[in-house]
Structures are given as C-alpha cells and as structure tokens.
Amino acid sequence: MSVRLKHEIQKLCSELGIPLVGFAPAGRWDKPLFEPWVPEEFRPAAIFPETETVIVIGIPVLLPALETSPSIWYYEEYRTVNTLLDLNAHRIAAFLNEKGFPSVAIPRDGYGHVSILKERPYAFFSHRHAAFLAGLGNFGINNTILTKEFGPRVRFTSIFTGAEIPPDPVIEEPLCIDCMQCVEICPVNALPRNGYPKGLTDKRTCAERSEGLAARFISPCGFCIKVCPIGEDRTLYGREDPGVYNEEESKYDRLHSAWKHIRKYGSR
Template sequence: MKSFYDLLSQKKKQSILPIFGFADVSAWEKETKYPTAPDFYPTNIFPEAKTVIVIGVPVVLPILETTPSVYYNEHQNNLNVVLENEIITLSSFLNRLGFASMPTARGGYSEMSVLIEKPMAAFSHRHAAYHAGLGAFGRNNVFLTKKYGPRVRFATILTAATQSELGVSKKKQKKSIAQKKKFEKNGLCIDCMACSKFCPIQAIGGDSKNTYPVVKTDKSRCAAYLDELGKKGTSRCGVCIKVCPVGKDRILFDRRNISIYNESEIGGEKKERLIRAWNHIRDYGTKK
C-alpha cells in the first residue's frame, strides 16, 4: 500500500493539491525568530499531535484583481470548501489507518466582526506552512511562497503519526528543515513596500527597515474594514496579497508591473482594458 506521503504526491501531480508539507510539533517550541505563544502550539489544540500536515491551494490572480467583488468573494469561499473537504477526507483516511488525526478549522472564527476585538484564531496555518518549509513571512503577517507569492490559502491536519509513519523519508524531512532555514535566512520579501502603499486603510506599517514580526498589520483595523466590505456582500479586501510582486504566477498572467493597480493613474491600453474588466465585475452582484 502506498504511504500517506505518496497519496499527497499523487494529488499534487493531478493538480488537486499543488502545495503540501510536514512539520514536527517540536518546531513551535524551538522557534525564536517567529515565535507563537504556547497557547497556539499544535499540542495545545490536539495534545496527541506529533506531526503537522499543511496543504495549500493558490488564489487565482485575475480573480483576486477584481477585489472588492463578489467574484473574489465566491472564489475565496470555494477555495475554503476545497481545503475543508480535503483535510476532513485526509484526516478520516489517517484515522482508518490507526493514526489519530484531526482537521483544524480553515478560518476559525464565526464572523469577521469578532476579529475586531480579538483579531486572531486558535491556530495559525501560516506558521504551520512556515515550519513545513513552504515559504517565508513578508513585511506584515502575510506568508510568501516562491510560486504564488502570498496568494495561497492553507489548511492543517494534526496527527499522532510521526513523519516516518506517514512515509516521509529522513531525506525529505532534512530537506524540509533546510528549506525552512533558507527561507528564514534569505526570505522572499523584496521590501518594495507595495502592501503598505496600496492598503486602502493604511493598516500596514510603512517602516521599510523593519519586517514581521516587528511590523505587523493593524489586525483590528483591518478586521473592521473587512467586516464593512462583508456586509455589502463583496470580497474581504485582499489588496495586500494582490499587489505583492513576489510569485511566478505574475509571469504566467503577465502582471509583473504592479503599477497597473494604481487605478487612479493613467496607463497604457493594457491597463485601461484591465480596469474596465475589473469595474465590470465590480458593478454586478453586490450591494452599493
């Protein structure tokens, strides 16, 4: 029988789950650069946990570019459904194999308004992705990957199985740890400050000398704005991940010049066509 690792590898080949990784729960206790409080360790969510399994699906850039829009809102919701279905199915599969496992909530909050007073969830998928060696933190609290920049949504499974029991070879485990160290040292953020400059509510610090965790998003302010957009039925912003120049998806969609997102400035024919397309989508399906 194929291992759990082989199962995820097959899903990756079929483009069902383009991104996945594994991390030992001990990584949270050892972390010094991007620490989290013990209350947010995997073992505080599932005491039996030994391994954290992270899966990710990319946000499609041209849909994200329409934000705020019902198109992006539905896209985000659909990605969450894909992730939730996968972690439930995969957890059930592991439980049938005799490895106690549980999926974590994709969002972890009842509605956006609750984040205004308490702007955090019980578990951070971004830190899980970081410990799995999938990328690096950017200027604020976004998580960057080489292929998609910050345009990835993650979900996590906590399991009592070790990585070896899941079929992750020692060689692959060492490679993941090496990738994490490389991302920790070199990062992926290019300090362009686009996330801060384009933020519609100036919720991201503008000090170019500091990065996360020194510079963070004003989460309460951000949540209040997202709640306001949500009441109109539109997407919950996403501007900071839209304008980030990191990611090979920008090459695929020919979006390397992020000046196209300054919609108030006159641009060439391509920019005008893009803005017309975005505005067309924004004009339909939501409250004014």
C-alpha cells in the first residue's frame, strides 16, 4: 500500500481542479452492503482483472446553471463537466501507467445515446456505486450520490489501477434527510418515496423524459438534483431556501425572469 502514491494522486487532482477524489479497493465490490447489489460482471475486477484500486473523481455541476434547467445552459454545463471528467481520468491513468501501474480510465457516460437507456438502462460500470465505495458520499431518495460539498450536484468517473492504494472509509451516516422534494418535483413520477435501494428510479420513464429534452438540446432534466437541500454549494450561491424553485413566488422574481430569458434561447 503506497501512502505516498495516494498523496501524489491527491496533489495531481488538486492541480487539475478536481475537488473530490476517493479510493476504494476492488475487493469492496465483493462484499454486498445492501440488496440489490452490483452483479459480478459489473465489478471492477471482472471488467479489468488487473484492478486493485478504484480511484473515483468528482466535479460539480454549478447550481446556477442547473437551476435554469431545462435549458441550453445546463445542457452545456453537463457536457463540459463530463468532458472534464473524461480528460482528467485519462490523465490520471496515464500518470499511473508511467509509474508502472497498469491503469485505465472508464468513460463517464457508458452509453451511446439516451434512447439506448430506455431498453437497457445500465452502463457497464456504475460510477455512483464507485463513489459510494470510495467514501465520497451516499445514496439519497433520488437514487444519486449525495455529497457534503455539493449534495447530488456532482458527477463522477472512475480510474481502475493495478496500484494498491490505502482506501477511504465509506460514509455510513445518511446525508439524505428524507425531505421528499426530489420525489415531489419529478414531472413524470419516476422516483418512489421509499428510498434507495428499495425505491429504484423508474429509469425508462426518466430516460423517456431525457430523450424528449435531448431532441430540443435541453437535456438532461436534473430537477431532482437541483432541489436537493444538501450541499455547501447552496450556501455559496445563497440558495438555502427551496422556495426559490416555486416560480409563482414573487420574492424571487429577478431570478425567475433570468431563468425564463435563458430558456427562450439556443434550443428548440
């Protein structure tokens, strides 16, 4: 186990502007923590047998862009964050390869088009489970990983490496406060109230909404992550009051006018 290598990767992430990084041994996938668990063929060692450690990196989507959704602004923000994740995961894998540890970057979005998710709603690897096992956060009712820093407004990708790196502890205390705002705002009722992992997102219904938005260049939907009260980013942007998303509420007229303006342009 190399503590020094861990520090080098953390330093590299800091230089690359990656605020969240966590480490999970591949063996953690073989000890189910709840049911349904990750099937064997979706586990790191089945996908890349050299894997000893999974490094998970997280980059936030910026709340003011997200809260204009559905809009071209959030569409572009989402794509930018995905691109940054893919580029930086590749850089980290290259850094480890140069040191003699076989490493690969897993693509951020492992599907060709959202329409594919209607029939087969899973990628070949789950970065959400990886983020959970690497100690970056835990599951909320909205089926995403909530983090202390950004709530669910953060995207993840993973690097598989043959290096043995000291792991981070899984966060066991739930961050979700069961407020149900995510369930209530979902426009297609795709989120059950009984919480992950019992209440799984109706992925087909969610993907159908996303597909419709994608045709207009205003995907993804993101409503269930914009309203979540968890995350220090809410304080940064002065968005502690969830009432801000009630567009009938005159107190926030200035913001609502800005969102309406943005939604009128750059998309169908």
